[in-house]
Amino acid sequence: MRRAKPKDQPKQAQKSSDTHHSSCSSFFDTTSSRLRPAMSYDYLFKYIIIGDTGVGKSCLLLQFTDKRFQPVHDLTIGVEFGARMVTIETRPIKLQIWDTAGQESFRSITRSYYRGAAGALLVYDITRRETFNHLASWLEDARQHANPNMTIMLVGNKCDLAHRRAVSKEEGEQFAKENGLLFLEASARTAQNVEEAFIKTAGKILQNIQDGVFDVSNESSGIKVGYGRPQGSAGARDGAVAQRSGCCS
Template identity: 75%
Template structure:
């Protein structure tokens, strides 16, 4: 066994309106599965998974937040200490796209200025019901300095890339010294190193038990 469990832990947060598929994106990434019906997220859900970035073992700790206005104060407390954020809208529901600026302003007000934000247009499998074009999502991301990707939590299209590409950008910032990795308030924690001959089992990746009513 290697003499470390991971090189870094990185904290993510998933934000956006209710019903855009945030819990599905978490479940597809952590458990490789999709569930077509779910109860609304109450407060936050949690999941974790290891990914490899440039040969480094990185544990992503992902907090899936409730989209309802009544939970917004709880959600805001999770912005602090998040190195990465997935900002999600539903390509079949124009209002979820129209609300992006509210979510983005909230995120930038309450999170680290260096937080990497990936804009996600979810439910790309529902092309026949599309209400927001790819070009519109791409333009919003370009205007606000975000990464952009369309995904389907149902088919898993681009779900892996959404998380891993965000991790790659965060790791690049670590290498450049943008993030102070000695300060866990930045959402990054150095790895747990072991002495040769000693072993500690890897933390089991845990997925959200929450599921989704749509892709």
């Protein structure tokens, strides 16, 4: 009697799982180790991007992570996510970035993402004064719900539209100085200062770690010590290796 061949269901299930992971590989290191080794990093920094709707938060994220500009972008519903590896002072750092909805109806959801963020980009549109006028409200929310040591970068977006400017650069600089924020004007369309906004924020966070401002063993700081990090390297005392994130749903 011929023995029936077993069905190949387990193999099919594994294939489906691998496909799902690889679709998220630009954001997470969940791809099978058989395909590629996980990229190691010294630290993972969690960011949040906040500000009024339509100021270009999602476009800044897309320009930073994908190096492209999308002129027509649907309004963010809840939050969107992106990630990218950068190098700060020769140290590999992974930035995990949460782009939040600017509409008032989503503010309660946005507030839940302040907790556990090491850095924030507070964005306004230089061509719309009302978005600048609302900065104080956004900053109050951040200070109330976030880690008190969170580094905040104020970004005046759409500086490529200087001919339509409604907020001067000096006003942005003054607001940042009065509130202890970093400041840059940027353009998601041309990529001007987009890289710098994220990198300078990470540099300030790293400096705060080196100065002992953060307890990186506490994940509420928005900082994780990287996996694959050699023992005995600078900062290894900061705690256990970071866990891999689950894939997006």
